[in-house]
Amino acid sequence: SQQGEEDPQALSIQEGENATMNCSYKTSINNLQWYRQNSGRGLVHLILIRSNEREKHSGRLRVTLDTSKKSSSLLITASRAADTASYFCATDDYMNRDDKIIFGKGTRLHILP
Amino acid sequence: DSGVTQTPKHLITATGQRVTLRCSPRSGDLSVYWYQQSLDQGLQFLIQYYNGEERAKGNILERFSAQQFPDLHSELNLSSLELGDSALYFCASSVETHRLAGDHPYEQYFGPGTRLTVT
Numbered sequence: 402s403q404q405g406e407e408d409p410q411a412l413s414i415q416e417g418e419n420a421t422m423n424c425s426y427k428t429s430i431n432n433l434q435w436y437r438q439n440s441g442r443g444l445v446h447l448i449l450i451r452s453n454e455r456e457k458h459s460g461r462l463r464v465t466l467d468t469s470k471k472s473s474s475l476l477i478t479a480s481r482a483a484d485t486a487s488y489f490c491a492t493d494d495y496m497n498r499d500d501k502i503i504f505g506k507g508t509r510l511h512i513l514p
Numbered sequence: 515d516s517g518v519t520q521t522p523k524h525l526i527t528a529t530g531q532r533v534t535l536r537c538s539p540r541s542g543d544l545s546v547y548w549y550q551q552s553l554d555q556g557l558q559f560l561i562q563y564y565n566g567e568e569r570a571k572g573n574i575l576e577r578f579s580a581q582q583f584p585d586l587h588s589e590l591n592l593s594s595l596e597l598g599d600s601a602l603y604f605c606a607s608s609v610e611t612h613r614l615a616g617d618h619p620y621e622q623y624f625g626p627g628t629r630l631t632v633t
Contacts, residue, residue: 500562
C-alpha cells in the first residue's frame with residue numbers, strides 16, 4: 402500500500418518560478434526522503450529529513466516536515482528546464498525494524514521555457 | 515552515473531516465459547533493493563537483500579524470486595510472465611542496513627533500470 406502521496410500529480414510552471422510539491426503520509430516515520438526521476442531513468446536521491454527536523458536546505462531545494470500533520474513539502478526555487486522530472490517522496494515506517502521505504506506516486510513537474 | 519549497473523536495458527518476451535534481471539551494486543554497498551515501476555501502480559518495493567540474506571519483503575509475487583550472491587550482485591527472476599508484468603524494474607543499493615532506534619536507512623542509489631515488455 403502507498404505510504405506517501407504527492408500533490409499535485411502534475412505541475413507546469415514557467416522557468417524561473419518556484420515549484421512546490423507536497424507529500425502526505427499515513428503512519429509515524431523516522432525520516433522522509435525526496436527523490437527525482439528523469440523520464441524512464443533511475444531515481445536520484447535529493448534530500449533526507451529526519452522526523453525531529455522541521456526544515457532542511459540543499460542548494461535550491463527546501464524541504465519542510467510537519468509530523469503533526471504527517472506532511473512534507475519540497476520547494477524548488479528559481480526553477481530551470483533541467484528540473485523537469487518526476488519527484489517522489491519516500492517514507493519508512495517507524496514501527497518496522499527494516500529498511501523498507503515506500504514511495505508515493507510522484508509529482509510530474511514540467512518547466513516551461 | 516550512480517555506480518549501480520543493471521542488465522539488460524530492454525527485454526521483450528512472451529507470456530509464460532521466464533527472465534532473469536541482473537544488478538551490480540555500487541562498490542562497497544552491501545544492500546540491494548528491487549523495485550517495479552508501472553504506470554498504474556507507481557514504484558513498488560519488491561525485496562531487499564543485505565550481504566546475501568533477505569532483509570525485507572514487499573509486494574513481490576510468488577512467481578518472482580531474487581537472490582544476492584557472494585560477490586553482492588543480485589538477480590531477480592520473473593517466471594510465468596503475464597502481460598501485467600510489463601514494467602520498469604529498478605535495482606538500488608545502499609551502504610549498509612541498520613534499524614537501531616533513532617537511526618535511518620542510508621540513501622539508495624538507483625540503477626538505470628530494465629524495461630520489460632511482455633507480449
